[in-house]
Amino acid sequence: MSDPARPVIWSDGRRRSPDEPVATAVDHGLTVGDGVFETCGVVGGQAFALSRHLRRLARSAQGLGLPAPDEDTVRAGVSAVLTAAGPDAGRVRITLTGGPGPLGSHRFAPEDAHPTLIVLAGPAPRSPVARVARVPWVRNERSAVAGLKTTSYAENVVALAEAYRRGADEALLANTVGELCEGTGSNVFVERGGELLTPPLSSGCLAGITRELLLEWAAEAGLPVREAAAGELPYTVLDEAASGRVGLLLSGSVRNVAPVVALDGQDVEVGEVSAAARTLFEARMAQDVDP
Numbered sequence: 001m002s003d004p005a006r007p008v009i010w011s012d013g014r015r016r017s018p019d020e021p022v023a024t025a026v027d028h029g030l031t032v033g034d035g036v037f038e039t040c041g042v043v044g045g046q047a048f049a050l051s052r053h054l055r056r057l058a059r060s061a062q063g064l065g066l067p068a069p070d071e072d073t074v075r076a077g078v079s080a081v082l083t084a085a086g087p088d089a090g091r092v093r094i095t096l097t098g099g100p101g102p103l104g105s106h107r108f109a110p111e112d113a114h115p116t117l118i119v120l121a122g123p124a125p126r127s128p129v130a131r132v133a134r135v136p137w138v139r140n141e142r143s144a145v146a147g148l149k150t151t152s153y154a155e156n157v158v159a160l161a162e163a164y165r166r167g168a169d170e171a172l173l174a175n176t177v178g179e180l181c182e183g184t185g186s187n188v189f190v191e192r193g194g195e196l197l198t199p200p201l202s203s204g205c206l207a208g209i210t211r212e213l214l215l216e217w218a219a220e221a222g223l224p225v226r227e228a229a230a231g232e233l234p235y236t237v238l239d240e241a242a243s244g245r246v247g248l249l250l251s252g253s254v255r256n257v258a259p260v261v262a263l264d265g266q267d268v269e270v271g272e273v274s275a276a277a278r279t280l281f282e283a284r285m286a287q288d289v290d291p
Contacts, residue, residue, distance in 0.1 A: 007122035008085045010077040015084060023116050029097025032105050033152035036060035037095040039253050041124065046289045047078050047092045052209045060148040061096060069096050069117050077119035090124025091254050095151065130250045131262040133168035134238055135159045139182065141175040141204030149206060156184035167265055170250060174235035175204045183250060187211040190237055191247035191271035195224035202230050210251040213291060214277060217284045223276055238263065247271030257281040
């Protein structure tokens with residue numbers, strides 16, 4: 001039986017011990033962050049929305065200039081780690097890197113490249129609500145990797161550490177032109193005027209799978225949830241949240257849909273549409289593990 005406190009690891013076609021090396025010291029994912037990844041929640045022992053996550057993994061790999069992994073191979077890895085992890089699994093992470101490479105940022109020629117593929121399963125504590133904090137750093141919506149889910153996560157680590165220091169579990173970021181963008185690992189929605197609005201992809205935010213599903217399912221259910229127009233959600237909308245004039249909600253693959261109950265250490269109210277969105281998402285997620 002696996003230790004629930006330790007991840008279950010699969011790489012290169014087989015299970016690996018947590019103490020067994022699976023990547024070289026010159027792996028480009030380690031030396032320069034040259035990699036992409038996906039994280040799926042686990043529902044009933046299966047990776048939730050795996051097909052959508054694999055499509056986004058392929059898009060991120062293409063955007064970074066990496067070859068997309070073989071889908072059947074990835075699915076085999078996901079099945080292997082979830083079978084071994086059993087009911088303790090709460091999340092699956094799929095990581096693809098450029099593999100061994102030079103110490104600089106350039107890569108080996110494609111014919112000499114050997115990408116690294118690792119699949120992990122492990123626990124994922126969940127909370128039905130979220131507590132957020134504003135941080136002074138921004139997303140660059142014109143970055144070469146804007147909208148890609150890459151392993152270059154240092155800015156997220158710094159921002160999230162600041163949020164945790166202030167008693168929150170997520171940091172909210174603006175982009176370079178002062179628009180509300182996203183969290184370090186979540187999309188954000190603003191409840192205003194009886195509807196939920198989420199920043200457009202042009203803001204530089206990630207095209208979150210949970211965000212995507214909530215927009216689709218809300219439209220089918222007649223719940224007023226939509227993507228905002230460019231410039232419709234300035235970062236200063238968080239001042240309105242702090243004063244209680246608007247509500248906030250986060251979405252992500254592990255937290256699912258979580259209304260925000262605190263901003264910068266101050267309690268805020270959960271809106272009716274936010275609460276309804278959470279109820280809708282939980283119900284639909286239970287009906288179809290791979291929508």
